[in-house]
Amino acid sequence: MTYKDQSKSVEERVQHLLSLMTTEEKVGQLTQPFGWQTYTNDQGNITLNESFKQQVENGGIGSLYGALRADPWTGVTLENGLSAREGAEAVNLIQRYVIEHSRLGIPILIGEECSHGHMAIDGTVYPVPLLLGSTWNVDLYREMCQAVARETRAQGGAVTYSPVLDVVRDPRWGRTEECFGEDPFLIGELAVASVEGLQGGSLDGRDTVAATLKHFVGYGSSEGGRNAGPVHMGWRELLEVDLYPFRKAVEAGAASIMPAYNEIDGTPCTVNTELLEDVLRKDWGFDGLVITDCGAINMLASGHDVAADGMEASVQAIEAGIDMEMSGEMFGQYLVQAVAEGKLDVQVLDQAVSRVLALKFRLGLFEQPYVDADRAAEVIGSEAHVQLARQLAAEGVVLLKNEADTLPLSIADVGRIAVIGPNADQAYNQLGDYTSPQPKSKVATVLDGIRSKLANHVNGQTEKSSVGPLTGDSSTDQILYAPGCRIKGDSKEGFERAIEIASQADTVIMVVGGSSARDFGEGTIDLKTGASNVSDNSWNDMECGEGIDRMTLGLAGVQLELIQEIHKLGKKLVVVYINGRPITEPWVDEHADAILEAWYPGQEGGRAIADILFGDVNPSGKLTISIPKHVGQLPIYYNGKRSRGKRYLEEDLEPRYAFGYGLSYTTYEYSEPKLSSSSMTTDDSVKVSVNVANTGRYAGAEVVQMYISDVVSSLTRPAKELKGFAKVNLEPGETQTVEFRIGAEQLQYIGRDLKPVVEPGQFHIHIGSCVNDTQMAELTVREA
Numbered sequence: 001m002t003y004k005d006q007s008k009s010v011e012e013r014v015q016h017l018l019s020l021m022t023t024e025e026k027v028g029q030l031t032q033p034f035g036w037q038t039y040t041n042d043q044g045n046i047t048l049n050e051s052f053k054q055q056v057e058n059g060g061i062g063s064l065y066g067a068l069r070a071d072p073w074t075g076v077t078l079e080n081g082l083s084a085r086e087g088a089e090a091v092n093l094i095q096r097y098v099i100e101h102s103r104l105g106i107p108i109l110i111g112e113e114c115s116h117g118h119m120a121i122d123g124t125v126y127p128v129p130l131l132l133g134s135t136w137n138v139d140l141y142r143e144m145c146q147a148v149a150r151e152t153r154a155q156g157g158a159v160t161y162s163p164v165l166d167v168v169r170d171p172r173w174g175r176t177e178e179c180f181g182e183d184p185f186l187i188g189e190l191a192v193a194s195v196e197g198l199q200g201g202s203l204d205g206r207d208t209v210a211a212t213l214k215h216f217v218g219y220g221s222s223e224g225g226r227n228a229g230p231v232h233m234g235w236r237e238l239l240e241v242d243l244y245p246f247r248k249a250v251e252a253g254a255a256s257i258m259p260a261y262n263e264i265d266g267t268p269c270t271v272n273t274e275l276l277e278d279v280l281r282k283d284w285g286f287d288g289l290v291i292t293d294c295g296a297i298n299m300l301a302s303g304h305d306v307a308a309d310g311m312e313a314s315v316q317a318i319e320a321g322i323d324m325e326m327s328g329e330m331f332g333q334y335l336v337q338a339v340a341e342g343k344l345d346v347q348v349l350d351q352a353v354s355r356v357l358a359l360k361f362r363l364g365l366f367e368q369p370y371v372d373a374d375r376a377a378e379v380i381g382s383e384a385h386v387q388l389a390r391q392l393a394a395e396g397v398v399l400l401k402n403e404a405d406t407l408p409l410s411i412a413d414v415g416r417i418a419v420i421g422p423n424a425d426q427a428y429n430q431l432g433d434y435t436s437p438q439p440k441s442k443v444a445t446v447l448d449g450i451r452s453k454l455a456n457h458v459n460g461q462t463e464k465s466s467v468g469p470l471t472g473d474s475s476t477d478q479i480l481y482a483p484g485c486r487i488k489g490d491s492k493e494g495f496e497r498a499i500e501i502a503s504q505a506d507t508v509i510m511v512v513g514g515s516s517a518r519d520f521g522e523g524t525i526d527l528k529t530g531a532s533n534v535s536d537n538s539w540n541d542m543e544c545g546e547g548i549d550r551m552t553l554g555l556a557g558v559q560l561e562l563i564q565e566i567h568k569l570g571k572k573l574v575v576v577y578i579n580g581r582p583i584t585e586p587w588v589d590e591h592a593d594a595i596l597e598a599w600y601p602g603q604e605g606g607r608a609i610a611d612i613l614f615g616d617v618n619p620s621g622k623l624t625i626s627i628p629k630h631v632g633q634l635p636i637y638y639n640g641k642r643s644r645g646k647r648y649l650e651e652d653l654e655p656r657y658a659f660g661y662g663l664s665y666t667t668y669e670y671s672e673p674k675l676s677s678s679s680m681t682t683d684d685s686v687k688v689s690v691n692v693a694n695t696g697r698y699a700g701a702e703v704v705q706m707y708i709s710d711v712v713s714s715l716t717r718p719a720k721e722l723k724g725f726a727k728v729n730l731e732p733g734e735t736q737t738v739e740f741r742i743g744a745e746q747l748q749y750i751g752r753d754l755k756p757v758v759e760p761g762q763f764h765i766h767i768g769s770c771v772n773d774t775q776m777a778e779l780t781v782r783e784a
Contacts, residue, residue, distance in 0.1 A: 010361045024059035026353045027335045031328030035067025036074045063109035068120035070436040072518045078437045084122040088376035091156030095369045107365040114160035118152045124385040128432035131396035131599035133180030133624040136703040145197025150207045154376040159210040163194040165245040170225030174548035177580030181624025182637040185722045188248035195252040204364025215260035228261035256289040268304045270296045276321030297330040323352040393601040393608035398621040399663040406594040408615025411457045415506030418480045423578040428517035432600035433545035443603045449610030487541035488557045507572045512559045513579035516545035544580035553584040582627040620701035622662035626655040639718040660770035666696030673767045679780040682758040685743030694730035704738045711762040
């Protein structure tokens with residue numbers, strides 16, 4: 001049959017298969033039930049549920065969401081979930097049943113969450129995207145995406161709901177951790193790397209998955225930083241800022257895209273034809289799949305209230321350009337009836353179905369629907385992937401303060417160390433949202449990392465492996481630990497013990513911040529002993545993550561009071577933040593001797609932080625989001641308009657820590673930027689170069705940043721915009737020349753006609769170590 005003939009084109013195969021399908025079978029292809037509800041796992045004996053079998057035989061299912069997902073929402077745990085091998089076997093079982101028991105044998109599309117690692121048991125847990133962005137290492141991030149794709153496809157997952165390309169405008173938003181930062185250019189570079197890493201050279205390879213860009217669009221600019229709130233944004237800003245990373249990823253070949261929950265100027269993105277048809281398909285030429293977010297069609301009738309009922313909402317969505325519904329409840333319930341009653345043109349239905357089928361053919365699912373369970377067990381959580389997680393964490397940690405060279409600590413003469421704080425030894429608190437259950441032995445906390453570092457020093461060992469139990473245990477006399485308090489809540493019962501051990505130490509490392517950990521049944525900690533405390537009354541310290549938006553950016557609970565009490569002892573004080581959004585604590589900024597911003601650093605975070613604390617790694621992370629002095633300064637993103645004003649009565653508009661900022665253990669010196677020509681035409685290009693020298697005692701990696709200012713423009717512009725960056729490794733005394741190209745892409749903006757334009761005039765080219773520390777060259781642009 002034509003659709004089974006691999007020698008035929010994808011279009012020919014799609015059209016032939018479509019011609020054979022009933023309306024029920026077509027609608028089935030647009031539905032995506034929850035995958036974890038399709039099977040039962042009884043101590044390794046995996047069986048398919050009768051309800052799933054019935055649905056397959058009554059018209060079929062196009063896709064499953066989260067067949068391998070494990071977390072408190074799904075109810076899938078370490079005890080009842082699937083191992084790497086079992087996950088592959090389960091997907092094979094599902095595929096075999098669908099192919100053998102449906103009339104046309106169309107394989108199923110398995111969609112998975114993979115924002116910072118495949119969200120399945122045994123999968124490697126990488127740092128959250130906010131830290132990944134802070135690495136400014138596009139090549140390393142691409143390598144991570146390749147590893148994620150390898151693990152996901154090994155179990156049969158064929159599409160991932162990542163990357164998240166939202167531009168953060170208000171960090172009170174709980175999903176800030178899932179984003180790369182506040183700058184569209186940086187996000188765009190990482191977006192391209194993500195598509196290249198996940199999709200590889202061909203979607204039908206055994207190490208590639210289809211990337212889904214989300215959330216399209218404006219999701220990071222919601223009113224008040226409230227999740228899925230209204231977005232107030234004009235078309236020019238939308239095209240210049242929020243749509244830019246999506247356009248770059250589409251140009252890179254992204255296979256799928258997910259509209260956001262929010263509305264823009266009154267129109268929900270799920271039914272925004274201007275976005276889904278005019279911009280995405282007509283202007284950008286996107287020919288891939290558009291899938292809703294979970295429950296988004298329901299929101300049209302109950303939330304946005306732009307549809308009277310489920311039928312109207314479903315028809316609105318598919319006519320606007322939606323091809324598949326995540327969860328499948330509305331499409332599955334109403335579309336067959338809508339066609340029968342003439343409310344939906346069958347050609348609109350066919351268009352959506354053809355896009356689903358085309359993706360399945362491109363993924364090679366008709367030829368290779370099954371996976372090798374042995375390979376899944378070998379690939380998933382491999383030593384190479386774990387080491388990559390550690391390297392990413394180390395490169396993304398940002399050194400915010402280092403008074404009098406407090407860091408790095410010397411193992412030889414550090415003396416006693418007190419490790420104190422609610423995030424010092426809480427594994428889930430450093431993993432971030434969208435994380436699967438983890439055995440404790442798999443996650444290295446900061447306390448684990450410090451103990452291992454000192455134990456290996458005592459034993460004369462060098463850490464080579466990150467897999468398996470931590471090696472050794474240093475003297476309990478040298479490393480002391482107390483949680484002190486929880487992330488949230490007002491209990492100070494742990495203060496006395498924390499102060500007692502801090503008084504016995506020479507250096508205090510306070511590990512505080514936030515948590516996006518959902519209730520994994522781990523219970524909480526005994527504040528007096530630090531021991532795990534599981535009871536019927538669970539304690540949830542979650543203050544960040546999806547749906548957890550905040551009014552403030554300060555430390556929750558009594559964490560600040562704990563730090564202040566410890567500080568009274570006069571000990572050397574190092575603060576390590578583990579969190580999912582910026583923390584604004586002026587007292588800590590002023591009084592701590594050193595501050596590390598570690599975001600949620602993933603399963604290897606504790607080791608990476610210990611590497612930095614003791615100088616085995618020189619910190620090279622740079623902020624991709626501005627940290628304000630006070631929450632009242634928001635919004636404070638660096639690339640605001642010149643007309644935004646100068647100050648409030650109480651404070652100016654300068655952030656505490658600026659975009660691109662991050663200290664090192666060494667020092668760097670920049671030469672003045674040099675242009676290959678001081679002028680160019682609007683259709684020409686020039687090069688700008690700068691010499692960067694390592695003038696300190698340590699080898700290091702410096703992120704060289706280029707910003708451009710349009711001095712006079714027809715429409716208002718930001719004072720500075722990032723248009724290039726490079727991360728360079730420099731030995732002490734070494735100098736490297738870094739070069740950037742400047743052309744139309746770097747100089748243009750969206751004009752009155754909503755088209756890109758390069759205007760003649762003066763431009764300032766700024767190059768330096770952060771947005772507020774640059775040197776400038778002048779460029780004149782002439783009419784072509």
